[in-house]
Amino acid sequence: MSAVNIQVWAVDALGALAHETRLAVFRMLVTAGPDGMIAGTIAEQAKVPPSTMSHHLATLERAGLIQAERESRLIHYRADYEGMSKLLTFLMKDCCQGAPDMCADIFTNLTCNG
Amino acid sequence: MSAVNIQVWAVDALGALAHETRLAVFRMLVTAGPDGMIAGTIAEQAKVPPSTMSHHLATLERAGLIQAERESRLIHYRADYEGMSKLLTFLMKDCCQGAPDMCADIFTNLTCNG
DNA sequence: TTCATAATTCGATATTTCTGGAATTATAAA
DNA sequence: TTTATAATTCCAGAAATATCGAATTATGAA
Numbered sequence: 001m002s003a004v005n006i007q008v009w010a011v012d013a014l015g016a017l018a019h020e021t022r023l024a025v026f027r028m029l030v031t032a033g034p035d036g037m038i039a040g041t042i043a044e045q046a047k048v049p050p051s052t053m054s055h056h057l058a059t060l061e062r063a064g065l066i067q068a069e070r071e072s073r074l075i076h077y078r079a080d081y082e083g084m085s086k087l088l089t090f091l092m093k094d095c096c097q098g099a100p101d102m103c104a105d106i107f108t109n110l111t112c113n114g
Numbered sequence: 115m116s117a118v119n120i121q122v123w124a125v126d127a128l129g130a131l132a133h134e135t136r137l138a139v140f141r142m143l144v145t146a147g148p149d150g151m152i153a154g155t156i157a158e159q160a161k162v163p164p165s166t167m168s169h170h171l172a173t174l175e176r177a178g179l180i181q182a183e184r185e186s187r188l189i190h191y192r193a194d195y196e197g198m199s200k201l202l203t204f205l206m207k208d209c210c211q212g213a214p215d216m217c218a219d220i221f222t223n224l225t226c227n228g
Numbered sequence: 229t230t231c232a233t234a235a236t237t238c239g240a241t242a243t244t245t246c247t248g249g250a251a252t253t254a255t256a257a258a
Numbered sequence: 259t260t261t262a263t264a265a266t267t268c269c270a271g272a273a274a275t276a277t278c279g280a281a282t283t284a285t286g287a288a
Contacts, residue, residue, distance in 0.1 A: 007141075011134050018129035019276085023121060030208045039235060051278055054236055059275095073234050073285050081213055088205060091198075094144045099195055133246090153265060163248055168266055170246095187255050187264050 006090060009064070013087045016063035021046055022056045029066055029079040036069075036078030120204060123178070127201050130177035135160055136170045143180055143193040150183075150192030 017023050025042055037045075043053035057077055060066045064083035069076045092103065131137050139156055151159075157167035171191055174180045178197035183190045206217065 007137060008134070011132055011137055014128050014137070015132035015275095018125055018132045020122070020125050023125055023128070027121075027208045030213065031211050033213060040233095043235095049278055050235065051237080051280090052276080055276075055278095058236085070235095070284085075235065079213070081219075084205075085219060088202065091202060094141045097145050099144065099147060099193070105195075105199060129245095154263095157265095164265065165248055165250090165267085166246080169248095172266085173245095184254085184265095189265065 006086075010087060010090050013063045013065055013083065016060050016065055019056070019059075021048055021053075022060055025053075025056060026060060026065060026079065029077060030084070032078070034078060036076045039075045039077060042077060120200075124201060124204050127177045127179055127197065130174050130179055133170070133173075135162055135167075136174055139167075139170060140174060140179060140193065143191060144198070146192070148192060150190045153189045153191060156191060 017026060025046055028042065028045065029036055039053065039057065040050065042057070043050045046053060048056070057066065057068070061068055061077075065080055065087075066077050066083075067080045069078075131140060139160055142156065142159065143150055153167065153171065154164065156171070157164045160167065162170070171180065171182070175182055175191075179194055179201075180191050180197075181194045183192070
């Protein structure tokens with residue numbers, strides 16, 4: 001996941017998020033924090049059949065945006081903060097180069113309390 | 115573009131970027147700065163036929179990530195910094211809520227000179 | 229073992245997206 | 259008006275994604 005061209009990976013990660021259900025799930029897991037959520041609960045909350053959700057979760061996991069961990073019969077999914085961070089960093093790098101003004105604007109608007 | 119649910123728009127914007135050629139074009143335009151680039155040049159640089167590129171440019175424009183402006187026979191495309199900023203802000207909002215630690219990390223790593 | 233539960237993988241269809249040559253539109257020069 | 263250039267839109271086939279019931283795997287309890 002790290003030897004390959006980062007842009008190729010970014011396309012994958014963006015594609016994983018470019019879906020109504022998957023984006024909702026990802027946001028759900030990010031706000032759920034480190035404990036994450038159980039597969040079944042995720043499917044239920046998103047109102048999607050388990051088998052469909054399983055595909056979506058696999059897509060997000062392959063893209064390095066979430067992580068799975070089995071605990072007996074349940075599987076916990078949690079956001080992969082490193083992947084998330086990597087994607088955001090990648091997206092921002094170029095603006096900084098090409099349009100530092102706007103980059104500054106973004107930083108101004110983005111505080112954890114705003 | 116602003117009355118509709120922002121998550122719906124985000125899915126669209128992410129989808130627009132989730133393509134090797136389109137992501138490359140978008141980055142090209144971001145680094146090109148406010149002058150932007152001409153459609154033909156973009157197609158040439160990306161090694162893609164004009165008609166194919168036209169579709170991709172339209173996709174990015176519909177998603178609010180780039181803007182087009184005709185100047186006689188040429189059409190200039192430039193990055194839409196507002197759209198970009200909106201997308202990044204949207205993606206970050208949740209992490210701040212769910213994982214302020216990581217959010218802080220991202221901010222630390224992201225400076226226009228790093 | 230046998231049964232029950234949680235989740236995934238299989239398989240087959242439906243839908244969406246991608247691609248690029250041909251035709252068309254927009255603009256300007258001869 | 260005629261010709262040329264830049265770009266888009268049309269169209270149709272190819273490729274990739276999405277969906278979800280049924281079958282399967284993994285785990286634990288009776």
